[in-house]
Amino acid sequence: MVRHLALLFALALIWGSSFMAIKIGVETIPPMTLAAGRVVFATLLLWGFAGIQGLALPRGGRIWFYCFLIGIIGNGLPFTLINWGEEKIDSGLAAILMAVMPLATVVMAHFFTAGDRMTQAKLLGVACGFGGVVILVGPEALKGLGGDFWRQLATAGGAICYAIAAILTRNMPAAPLIARSAAVMIAASVMMVPLSLIFDAPWTLAPSTEALLAGAYLGLFPTAVATIILFHLLKSRGASFIAPVNYLIPVFGVLWGIVALGEEVSPRAVLALSVILVGMAVAQYQRRPR
Secondary structure (H helix, E strand, C coil): CHHHHHHHHHHHHHHHHHHHHHHHHCCCCCHHHHHHHHHHHHHHHHHHHHHHCCCCCCCCHHHHHHHHHHHHHHHHHHHHHHHHHCCCCCHHHHHHHCCHHHHHHHHHHHHHCCCCCCCHHHHHHHHHHHHHHHHHHHHHHHHCCCHHHHHHHHHHHHHHHHHHHHHHHHCCCCCCHHHHHHHHHHHHHHHHHHHHHHHHCHHHCCCCHHHHHHHHHHHHHHHHHHHHHHHHHHHHCCHHHHCCHHHHHHHHHHHHHHHHHCCCCCHHHHHHHHHHHHHHHHHCCCCCCC
16 A cells, blocks of 8 residues: 555656656757657657567557547647647646646546546536636736737646546557557657657757756656556556546646746745645545435
8 A cells, every 4th residue: 555655646746747847848849849759758668668568569440549549639739738838837837737637537527438427526626626727827818918828728728638538548448558558659659750850840950958858758757657657556556546646746746846947836826726626626525425
């Protein structure tokens, strides 16, 4: 139990650190190319890990259809949106906006996943979490300031993509977890690399050493290693054990931004984070049967 709890906190810590690494990476690497490099690096690691375990890639058109859907909706597109958002907004702010993901999952699971219906507690939690996002980005939206608002909206859009990918993953045909993960990354790479070559011409770029290291870190830890930890916990403890990680990622994301990048957190951001976390906690509440 203690080891599993330690892995859960490690997962939140790793995922929370991704926003800091993205902030460093996008300084000299375009968002789409940074996303492509991330999935390619993760592909090599996960495919190699699957080979060491003697696992073959899944076969069948249906499962590869899901792999390509999840590859773009759960990896390529959200990575690019979040990268673009963090060109202008702080990493801590991006982490807070990502708290939309579990709230969006609650809503979509009601319609697309059997046995996961909306309850009053979940509905109240979603409303509370949405209120936190309004607190965070509302003034910019009302004033029509444009730039930062659209960057914030793109980051929140990345969170929605993750929620959709979670629903797709639940309905994906069965396959060994590591092999399936490698297949998803292969599909993401097949789609993202050509886009990077066409739109960013990466051979003309001059990325800094820090940005290259940040890109390698994103591929190694928040993508490949985090996927292995996630699948291990899912197999050992189940999905309900993983749920609290969604509460911890925004907190660790903010802390990473403060400690490593010297970012300042406004009182409004703290209030928004508090309201979002309360909403997420309420959404997970289940009344005990009498």
